[in-house]
Amino acid sequence: MHWADELITKIPHRQARHRVDDMKTVSGMPHVGSLRAIVTHDILYRAMRKAGFKVDFTYVFNDMDPMDGLPVYLPEAKYRQHMGKPLYQIPAPEPGYASFGEYYALKYQAAFNKIGCHPKIIWSHELYAKGQMDELVRIALDNTDKIRRIYSQVAKQTKPDDWHPYQVICPQCGKVGTTIVTAWDGKYVTYECRANLVQWAQGCGHEARVEPVGENGKLMWKVDWPAHWKALQITVECAGKDHFSAGGSRDLGVHICQEVFGVKPPTGWLHEFFLVGGKKMSSSKGAGVGADEITSIIPPELIRFLIARTPIRKAVNFDPEGMSIPDLYDAYDQAAQAYWDKSDEKMARTFELSQVSGQPAKKHFLPRFRDVATVVQYPEIDNYVRFAQVKGAALTELEKNVLEDRVKYAQIWLDGYSPAEAVFKPADKLPQAAGQLTELQQDYLRQVRLLLTQEWKEPEELQQALYDAAKKLQMPTEQAFGAIYLTLIGKTHGPRAAWLLLEHLSKAKKLLKEASAGG
Ligand SMILES: [Zn+2]
Known part of the structure; x- marks a missing residue:
């Protein structure tokens, strides 16, 4: 049985409505690893639908979170001042977008739409703005002591006595990462925007009281996550293994969801990492491989296939160099045969789940x-x-x-x-193999250079002329044509010589000249 079909047998309440959800804080262009998450959720969603669950699929862009680091590809002079502000309040790197958060969210959405993932998009800041989080914020603040205790028991983290699970967006400087709530009286929170609360942003010193409603602020991320589970009635949500450690954010979220918000947490499993490596991909930008980069190297169905064929708890480590892409295609084609011939159930199902849309085509x-x-x-x-x-x-x-x-x-x-x-394409430099050309072969290449000074309408005619030139020098044609291949592509064989020469004429002339310059 495919891992997805097996996992969903563990989801309770078959009759109830279900919602598969994934989330991301859009603090820059998502790394390729994020595709593991969205494709895993999409596969589970498709498997649930096939198994008869009533289910939909959502994706939350967490754009209320503060910018807490500067991606290396952004101009520091422009963005330093915005550190600490919520992502939906920061200008986009290009005109035409409502915010920084929206800009990267839409780029990422385009990348995952391309690979067949079409969840309903939910913007975190809209949930807050519409008041859909108000009740949960109040519950969290009323249960501050309990949340502090959960942090201490589950995550072994001691929060100070005046710690609260809520941060205000400072009305004076616009930052959320720099504020701290110091008191909650059941209606208002008292807060301060501190200069040195965090290393990465500087607060303005403003102090005031405000109602913790609407867009005035947000829950701390680790409380915000389970609050979203409840607000959106999410029943299935996985996360990367970094969130799944004992006492990690998933563990905390599960406890907060049950003990503070009073609902069952979503069923979820950890998915391992999706790493794309190799010399070509270890980016000099220091930003890792972007989710949109891999989609320009291999087609969408192969990205899905890479993830669908790998058990959820096993890492996918893909290096596109060498023969790994042809090998991946071969494996995909084998899975296609398994599907069409009904020969291997797991492979067949993997092929089915790798399709970008709908059912696979007929054989x-x-x-x-x-x-x-x-x-x-x-x-x-x-x-x-x-x-x-x-x-x-x-x-x-x-x-x-x-x-x-x-x-x-x-x-x-x-x-x-x-x-x-x-x-088999001519290189820019003379291949090393051209060093083994004999005197006679170099003579022949000089004849070829002469031939190439003429206009050739038909490759066939040039091909004949190449034969004739070899005959005139009393050379075996294999040696003659071998000289052309060694010079152009560093091999002893290749595409038909006349076509190769005419297709890459200027490069060919240059290489032939270099290879036969001695005479
Ligand atoms: Zn401030």
Whole structure:
């Protein structure tokens, strides 16, 4: 049984309405690891629907939280002053967005929509603004002692006697990260905006009383989380393993949810990390790999496949370099066969859950990715014709679309991640292998250079001229053409020489000149 189908058998109350939810504080472009969370929730949501649960799927963008760190890609001069303000009150890096929080939320939403996740979006600041959190804020403040005790018992954290689970947004400087509530009288909180409350932001010194309602402030994040569970009637919510440690935020949330808000906490499991590594991906920006970066390297269904095929508690560690992308395609194609042939239930289900939308297509031909990556480098070969030969029949429209999609990702792989052996495109520098060219081969290359000074309308004509030139030098054609391949692509074979030369004419001329410069 697939892990998702197995996990949902543990969800109680089959008749009641269910809600699967995921949340994120949008303090910058989400890291690729966040995709593990959203795809895991989407998979559970789909599995629940299939199993007959009445369920919907929501996503909360936590935009009331303060900016407590500056992403390295943002100008410090512009953003330093906003540290400590709630994310929905900070200007976006580009015009056209309501706030910093909205800007990154929408970017992230675009990334996860692309991989087939379409939860209903909920903005945390709207919940507060509409008063939907008022009652929960009051309950939390009334139970401050109890929450303090839970912190101490569950998280082994001692909160000072004047600690409260609420922070006011300072009406004078606009910051929320710098304020502290010092008293609650059942109607008003007394608060101070302190200069040195936190290292990352400076408060203005303002002191006052305010009603803890609407957008006046927010619950502390660890209390805010279970308050959202209750406000939104969430029944399923997972989290990364960093939240799931004993005494961690999930543990605290569970206790606060039950003992303070009086409802059952959502069922949830920890999901392991999703790491994308390798030399190319260890970003020099120091910001890690963005969720939107991986979606430009491999197609959405393969991102889903990576997560769907891995048990929830096992890390996904993906390095796009070398042969890992072709290998991933092969595994995906095997899962497709398992689905179509009904041969392996778990693989078949993995394939089904990897689809971006709806049910998988009916059985059809899948061009093998590594073959596509080779064929696209042979300018003389027509992709449709070649793969119709492999299939043994003409390609259908769907199959042509699949092929085109693989051509696109093959180019990306060849340009950025493939090993040198897989690439048949001329390099910028003369390949090392060109050092083994014989005198005769260099003579031949000089003839080729002469030929390339002419205009060639048809590659066939040039191909014939290349043969003739070899014959004139009394060279075996293999040696002659081998000289061209060694010079252009550092290999002894490759696409048909005339096509290769004409496709990359200026580069070819330069490399041929370098390789035969001696004479
Ligand atoms: Zn202030």
